[in-house]
Amino acid sequence: MARLSATTPLIHPDCEIVDSHFGGFTEIGAGSRILNSQFGDYSYCDRFADIANTEIGKFANIASYVRIGPTDHPMQLASLHHFIYRSASYWDDAADDDAFFTHRKSRMATIGHDCWIGHGAVIRPEIRIGTGAVIGAGAIVTRDVPDYWIVTGVPAKPMRPRFTESIIARLLALAWWEWPHGALRAALTDFRSLPAEDFLARYDG
Secondary structure, three states: OOOOOOOOOEEOOOOEEEOOEEOOOOEEOOOOEEEOOEEOOOOEEOOOOEEEOEEEOOOOEEOOOOEEOOOOOOOOOOOOOOOOOOHHHOOOOOOOOHHHHHHHHHOOEEEOOOOEEOOOOEEOOOOEEOOOOEEOOOOEEOOOEOOOEEEEOOOOEEEEEOOOHHHHHHHHHHOHHHOOHHHHHHOHHHHHHOOHHHHHHHHOO
């Protein structure tokens, strides 16, 4: 029997899930924290991922210890400390700063389809990772990443595109990530064995 389900995400032990939604065939690794985020169909994260305020496309591959949407501190104020906005934790007569948290939640990161985000990478709020992009292990991403580009380093810098512009355009037009589950199964042998250009020759005509 298949381990993943079209209707219920596989959430491993010791996860914290708040205000988040999951598509079919999704999986959340043990000890992960997912806040105000959405996982598209077939996307997963490995152990101890920390993902906040993020829209994730389909078939995203998120390695362990990745952090997406890390929160900021108010650098323009006299103090950075969260007593300023988590004030109710410190005084009985003080309320938390709701406007601060509303603004934080609005700063959504966007992860495209079929990305690979390597172990320990950090993606800042409001960043867009393009479809098919690869984020190297340990990278800190502070700028948008185009479709099918590989970026590495601190801060992350473009290394090279995965394919030629023509192949990238054809893959985006084919949009195989929108195929139904049965069509993916029918093409499984070709997904496993054909280079991208040969795969396109068979399916985009």
